[in-house]
Amino acid sequence: MAKVILPQGETLEAAGVSLQELLRERGLTDEVVGALHDGELRDIRDPLPTEGEVRALTLSDPEALEILRHTAAHVLAQAVLRLFPGTKLAIGPAIRDGFYYDFEFPEPISHEDLPKIEEEMQRIVAADYPVERVFLSREEALELYRERGEAYKLELLAEIPDERISFYKQGEFIDLCRGPHLPSTGLVKHFKVLELAGAYWRGDPNNPMLTRIYGTAFPTREALEEYLRWREEARRRDHRTLGQQLDLxxxxxxxxxxxxxxxxxxxxxxxxxxxxxxxxxxxxxxxxxxxPHIGKSRLWEISGHLDFYRESMYAPMDIEGQEYFIxxxxxxxxxxxxxxxxxxxxxxxxxxxxxxxxxxxxxxxxxxxxxxxxxxxxxxxxxxxxxxxxxxxxxxxxxxxxxxxxxxxxxxxxxxxxxxxxxxxxxxxxxxxxxxxxxxxxxxxxxxxxxxxxxxxxxxxxxxxxxxxxxxxxxxxxxxxxxxxxxxxxxxxxxxxxxxxxxxxxxxxxxxxxxxxxxxxxxxxxGGAFPVWLAPIQAVVLPVTEGQGAYADSVAERLREAGVRAESWSRGGKTLRYLIREAQLQKIPYMLICGPREAEAGMVALRLRTGEDLGPKPLEEIIARVREREASRTPEL
RNA sequence: GCCGGCGUAGCUCAGCUGGCAGAGCGGCGGUUUCGUAAACCGCAGGUCGGAGGUUCGAAUCCUCUCGCCGGCUCCA
Structure with missing residues (x-):
């Protein structure tokens, strides 16, 4: 007998049936999408184990994400087969941030095809096909795939020792698969097709290059949107983008x-x-x-680099009849x-x-x-x-x-x-x-x-x-x-x-x-916002009007003398709002604002990169602040 | 290296099926003197990544090439 823990925490003992059957008897069919037995994912269609604890998983359990995505991969494959008949299937697992499926298309497809595929997936989800598990004999499986010319599947089949071979079926789509899978396609509500890329069959460059379609799926719209937002944010943090924006x-x-x-x-x-x-x-x-940057070929012969690493080395150059390598x-x-x-x-x-x-x-x-x-x-x-x-x-x-x-x-x-x-x-x-x-x-x-x-x-x-x-x-x-x-x-x-x-x-x-x-x-x-100790410019001095230009220059000069990396942005007659925006976009930690009031008092108004306005400060305080932040290498401003 | 995509002004991008290369920002000149994320007006700026081809005509179509992007492979 296995102990079964239902989503609401209710426990019961059962044996000889599958979790799905057990739940059907109790009228709890919708929610449970998988099970966890000793840390291992199980299909709800499998007979319950004879002992141990089985926890029923709903889509809100993080462990169920893999099941959701694996089914989403099947939905993707189903959509692709509908849109591109003759496409051969390879494999389609769940991965960390989503899932993919590898295909061999009769004709190359491009990014522009992805929305169509996504729409077809929506239809498959809307149709809410029950996902059934079927077992075929080796002969039946071979016949199925021989008939369809599914060479990759046949190759996979050859490596499965079992005589009863596990398949999953939804609508007209059937796929060789160990599972587990969701009870029906209707549960794959929140997904997105993301990328298209090449991938060698089984990761081996001697094999044909397949087309891999990446996607992701989440249990809720919010989680999907959050993930997509995160991708956007990651793009903004990309060092290639920031490297240009910050002129690095x-x-x-x-x-x-x-x-x-x-x-x-x-x-x-x-x-x-x-x-x-x-x-x-x-x-x-x-x-x-x-x-030095170069050395004679003899050196690299002794080191063995010419034997083991040559394909990664630049071609030799000839100097007075001697070969040198970088x-x-x-x-x-x-x-x-x-x-x-x-x-x-x-x-x-x-x-x-x-x-x-x-x-x-x-x-x-x-x-x-x-x-x-x-x-x-x-x-x-x-x-x-x-x-x-x-x-x-x-x-x-x-x-x-x-x-x-x-x-x-x-x-x-x-x-x-x-x-x-x-x-x-x-x-x-x-x-x-x-x-x-x-x-x-x-x-x-x-x-x-x-x-x-x-x-x-x-x-x-x-x-x-x-x-x-x-x-x-x-x-x-x-x-x-x-x-x-x-x-x-x-x-x-x-x-x-x-x-x-x-x-x-x-x-x-x-x-x-x-x-x-x-x-x-x-x-x-x-994200380009370097801590004070690393910031290439630690402080910019911003005059409110050109009238404070000379004062701003003198402030920057005094800061530089104290070892602070400071600039005065006093040329150009730009408005303060403009200068602040510019400094903000450059992610400069400190903005030192000089208007008539500050110039009069010999101070600067301190604005942090965070947007915080700390008001007028004497220069000594700014210098001390920078030194302290540098010494501690803190990210705080 | 492989698969798919992309290269248009300094930057971000528009330019449909071939018919006079565009916008915003930035730059420059002028006006404005302004208080916490973009003042206003004007001007200049291009071998449309490069080479070849098709065509009366190519940013647009084709081939090659360089580079970039997403992956795969690789990563002493």
């Missing part, structure tokens, strides 16, 4: 895809980040170095510095850090604003240490990374621990020590992480920390990565206490990842 950076067709020009304001922010970064690294015992990584240069003298065990750990600019050939389709570029500056460092130092150094570097990220207001981290792949170099014991050190560091810091079993690079295990952009796409910033390959290839050694040579451990790490990507994420994180 640009990328030019004629200069090259993925190559970033940092404008004065973007460069100012970068400089502030760099200075912060340098100070923190020196405090943490890193030694800062500079290395660097895709900094490691070989750091190693070369290490090797300039014999190192003692007493010298370790050695930590070389560099803001190293590298160039990597990224395929054109993957470039994305500042988040995926071809030329970028890594905040790179290599920690070279003894085995007995590994654990301590790893904990230290993880703590350090979190400290840096937190300074920029990031608090939610998704960490991944990638372990040894089937093909690897180095001793298994070294891998174990490294992997365990990484794991213990994550646990000591209480950072939630998942383990990507076997997904480490061939040369070492790693921790990656991802942060999401405004559209919740995640991007890797931090990486802490062991390297058992390069110390070997470059024959790095140190002399131990016993006078013998030993191989050091090398840890490659980047915290911000690259300045370009980090900046992109940072722009979105703050």
């Amino acid at each position: 950076y640009s990328i030019h067709n004629e200069i090259g895809a993925g190559l970033v020009l940092w404008h004065p304001k973007g460069a100012k922010i970068r400089r502030i980040i760099e200075e912060f970064w340098i100070k923190e690294h020196e405090r943490e015992g890193y030694q800062l170095i500079y290395t 660097k895709p990584m900094n490691c070989p240069f750091h190693i070369a510095i290490y090797k300039t003298r014999t190192r003692s065990y007493r010298d370790l750990p050695i930590k070389y850090a560099e803001l190293g600019t590298v160039y990597r050939y990224e395929r054109s389709g993957v470039l994305h604003g500042l988040l995926r570029v071809r030329g970028f500056t890594q905040d790179d460092a290599h920690i070279i240490c003894r085995p007995d130092q590994v654990e301590g150094e790893i904990l230290r570097v993880l703590r350090f990374a979190l400290k840096i990220l937190r300074a920029f207001g990031f608090s939610e981290f998704a960490a991944h621990l990638s372990t040894r792949p089937p093909k690897f170099v180095g001793a298994p014991e070294a891998w174990d020590l490294a992997t365990e050190s990484l794991r213990r560091a994550l646990e000591a810091e209480g950072i939630p992480y998942d383990v990507k079993e076997g997904e480490g690079a061939f040369y070492g295990p790693k921790i990656d920390i991802d942060i999401e952009d405004s559209l919740r796409r995640s991007w890797q910033l931090t990486t802490i990565q062991f390297d058992f390959n390069l110390p070997e290839r470059f024959d790095m050694t140190y002399i131990g206490q016993d006078g013998k040579k030993y191989r050091p451990y090398m840890i490659h790490r980047a915290i911000l990842g690259s300045f370009e990507r980090f900046f992109g994420i940072l722009i979105e994180h703050y």
Whole structure:
């Protein structure tokens, strides 16, 4: 007997029937759309389990969202088959923000077809077809799909071991599907078809490219509208939009895809980040170095990059008959510095850090604003240490990374621990020590992480920390990565206490990842409204009329002397309203308004970016305020 | 790289089935001297991403190419 918890909290015991039958007997047919048994979604049409607790789900339960969206995907497929006969079906799952279905259309379709599809979906919802579950024998299923020429479905069928194969049916539409699904199509009330994109069958580029249609569905109109509003808001926070509006950076067709020009304001922010970064690294015992942008092919042969990474490297250039490559990584240069003298065990750990600019050939389709570029500056460092130092150094570097990220207001981290792949170099014991050190560091810091079993690079295990952009796409910033390959290839050694040579451990790490990507994420994180310590312009002085222009200029001058990044907008004879709007759009933290009254009193009226008017203030107070906000790096104004 | 879409003034965009390149903002000049998110008038500004083709005629149709957007794949 299973214990069944109904939506209103009523419980009962039942066995041998499905939840749907049970509810029908009690006249409760409409509401319940699925069930949760030990955290697992179940179909209401399935027989109840023999034991445990089954909670009936209604659309207002968050767990039911997946069922709703999965059914919405079926409605989409049904609509597509009606409008585009001959379309072949692939797969159509629910995903985080909605659902998709992959199709092979007889003729390509475009965005303009989406509204039609949505309308047809509306009709299917309005028709309120009951969604039935049917089981076909393998033969029946094969026959059904052979008849329709559904090659993708046949491929899926071949992988299902069962003899009774689960299908769902609504109206004329039938689909191979494990479920669960809603009781009827009429429950998919609030949905939207969103995007069209290509997707390889089974994610394999050797397979045909299918057409994927994305959509979303919610239990209520409000929730759908809120989601659509959120997408709008995300568009406004997009670093590519803000980058232009705030005049932070640009990328030019004629200069090259993925190559970033940092404008004065973007460069100012970068400089502030760099200075912060340098100070923190020196405090943490890193030694800062500079290395060249190119190196001879021999170097990249030794490092193995020409064997393993060549397709991501720019073509070599010929200099006096020698091949040189632009660097895709900094490691070989750091190693070369290490090797300039014999190192003692007493010298370790050695930590070389560099803001190293590298160039990597990224395929054109993957470039994305500042988040995926071809030329970028890594905040790179290599920690070279003894085995007995590994654990301590790893904990230290993880703590350090979190400290840096937190300074920029990031608090939610998704960490991944990638372990040894089937093909690897180095001793298994070294891998174990490294992997365990990484794991213990994550646990000591209480950072939630998942383990990507076997997904480490061939040369070492790693921790990656991802942060999401405004559209919740995640991007890797931090990486802490062991390297058992390069110390070997470059024959790095140190002399131990016993006078013998030993191989050091090398840890490659980047915290911000690259300045370009980090900046992109940072722009979105703050929606362009940077905290005072990062704001490229902290204060603008706004004269009410041209009569206060000279006073405004002198105020800005005094602020700059005190180290405040201030400008006076005294030229142009613009109205105060105009200037305020402009400053607001530029998201400048402080607006210092100077009218005749303020000029007379030697003060400024302080208006915050939030719109708050704090009234007249002496300059000293403004300066103190800026200094305090800078020191604490608070987002408050 | 692949699929679909998009490239028109500095920016945002209009320009239907081929027939004289437009608006708003911004810029410049002038007027206005103004108190918390856009004062008013005027002027300038374009190889319609680039190359080739079809046509009497191309921003518009076709091909190639560069770039961008959404995905997929990739991401040492």
